[in-house]
Amino acid sequence: MFLHHLRINDSGHLEIGGCDTVELAEQFGTPLFVYDEMQIRQNARRFLLAFQKSGCPHQVAYASKAFSCLAMAELAHEENLSLDVVSGGELYTALQAGFPAERIHFHGNNKSEAELRMALEANIGCFVVDNFFELEMLHDLAEAYRKNVKILLRLTPGIEVHTHEYITTGQENSKFGFSVKHGQSLMAVKRALAKPCYELLGVHVHIGSQIFETEGFIQSIQMIRKHLDEIRAETGYEAKVLNVGGGFGIQYTDEDRPLPIENYVQAITEEVKKAWNERGLNIPEIWVEPGRSIVGNAGITIYRIGAIKQIPGICKYVSIDGGMTDNIRPALYQAKYHAVLANKADAALEETVTIAGKCCESGDLLIQDICLPKVSSNDLLAIFSTGAYGYSMASNYNRLPRPAVVFVKNGTPRVVIERETYDDLIRKDLRKEVYATS
Ligand code: LLP
Numbered sequence: 001m002f003l004h005h006l007r008i009n010d011s012g013h014l015e016i017g018g019c020d021t022v023e024l025a026e027q028f029g030t031p032l033f034v035y036d037e038m039q040i041r042q043n044a045r046r047f048l049l050a051f052q053k054s055g056c057p058h059q060v061a062y063a064s065k066a067f068s069c070l071a072m073a074e075l076a077h078e079e080n081l082s083l084d085v086v087s088g089g090e091l092y093t094a095l096q097a098g099f100p101a102e103r104i105h106f107h108g109n110n111k112s113e114a115e116l117r118m119a120l121e122a123n124i125g126c127f128v129v130d131n132f133f134e135l136e137m138l139h140d141l142a143e144a145y146r147k148n149v150k151i152l153l154r155l156t157p158g159i160e161v162h163t164h165e166y167i168t169t170g171q172e173n174s175k176f177g178f179s180v181k182h183g184q185s186l187m188a189v190k191r192a193l194a195k196p197c198y199e200l201l202g203v204h205v206h207i208g209s210q211i212f213e214t215e216g217f218i219q220s221i222q223m224i225r226k227h228l229d230e231i232r233a234e235t236g237y238e239a240k241v242l243n244v245g246g247g248f249g250i251q252y253t254d255e256d257r258p259l260p261i262e263n264y265v266q267a268i269t270e271e272v273k274k275a276w277n278e279r280g281l282n283i284p285e286i287w288v289e290p291g292r293s294i295v296g297n298a299g300i301t302i303y304r305i306g307a308i309k310q311i312p313g314i315c316k317y318v319s320i321d322g323g324m325t326d327n328i329r330p331a332l333y334q335a336k337y338h339a340v341l342a343n344k345a346d347a348a349l350e351e352t353v354t355i356a357g358k359c360c361e362s363g364d365l366l367i368q369d370i371c372l373p374k375v376s377s378n379d380l381l382a383i384f385s386t387g388a389y390g391y392s393m394a395s396n397y398n399r400l401p402r403p404a405v406v407f408v409k410n411g412t413p414r415v416v417i418e419r420e421t422y423d424d425l426i427r428k429d430l431r432k433e434v435y436a437t438s
Helices: 021-028 037-054 070-078 088-096 113-121 132-145 184-194 215-235 261-278 292-298 329-333 422-426 432-437
Strands: 006-008 014-016 032-036 058-063 082-085 104-106 126-129 149-156 198-204 241-243 285-288 299-311 315-320 339-341 351-356 365-372 380-383 404-409 412-417
Touching: 014 021, 021 032, 021 299, 021 380, 021 404, 021 412, 032 037, 032 292, 032 412, 037 058, 037 070, 037 261, 037 292, 037 404, 058 292, 070 088, 070 412, 082 088, 088 104, 088 113, 104 113, 113 132, 126 132, 132 149, 132 184, 149 184, 184 198, 184 215, 215 261, 261 285, 292 299, 329 365, 339 365
Parallel strands: 032 404, 058 082, 058 285, 082 104, 104 126, 126 149, 149 198, 198 241, 241 285, 315 351
Antiparallel strands: 006 014, 032 299, 299 315, 299 380, 339 380, 351 365, 404 412
């Protein structure tokens, strides 16, 4: 097993955070997201420690889009992370969890006026301004509130990285950010500097997600530094903050070879030191925004197996009680996952099967061709590394209730998100009698 925080106990059951997954499934039902709390904390600590070792001033902002709930925001606060939010909903969650506003950074390519007002009223630490529309609107609002606001400008560096095209963001043809090549970013800097309510902290780049090499980060730092030279020559402005985004890859299957967290941080800090020292400049505060690499490998999903269908000579479909509603990633990005039978975790592998979800879509297949022990209906399947972009992208398609989420630590589980009920599903539906009178 490549996830070293998982083990097999004496009953041959998969164990996470000291809890038997078979017991968790019985106690809380399935499908069930289970997070090893210490694994999340360790991932966070590794980022912070690596930055501390580098001696560079820094902030590590957890990208809450990967998995957001009150308990996660509380944990991020306890671990001294900052928080990247991209919507009023993520901001609301953070504020309700008591997350310190000054460590919240607000992203997004189409923040609404209401969302900007909410963030201004909460006095959040930084807005990552994405486009000219926002640059104007946020400033008008800041003036109305008589507040000074700290901003970063999101730049599109024109860098291509090797990952799925839906999760690359640094390329020039992107809906995000001010394009460096087309002079938009220089213009944005000039406009921001001319506006009295703005304190321009610096610039932001995010090149993509699930990145396995350091090359893309190094290139984008070099590119941004050259661009900052141009900006300095034109305006005299020098950035105090350089935010290089997130995107650090994790292991989903045996084939994935992500680098250790420390290697990414080292590559980034060394490149920044080199580029800034060459110019005799003070090292900027370096910000990163890891999402997947904080929560991804800490989470697993436990499903109960139901129908099994063998098509002789073609395929054996093993159906589970969840699917694309709790994990859209295989359908959306052809993402690959590894799994084991949680109740037969030490049994010999015997057959190759395809794991099918229960939604009315032929594409609702979570894993194609995985080798498992002899599978029976009622067995439990545990899919690994589902902690990022699983629950946060979950839907109620086919009116499936969203699963519960449990944090486990030292053998003790605690529910952090309850399973949705059928009543939750119709809670916002109006009956004929109601809308007839409203
Ligand atoms: N910062 C910015 C500006 C981002 O756009 C993202 C992710 C992150 C940080 C965090 O990236 P991470 O460290 O988690 O890779 N739903 C897709 C991933 C979309 C990522 C969107 N932006 C997936 O399931 O693979």
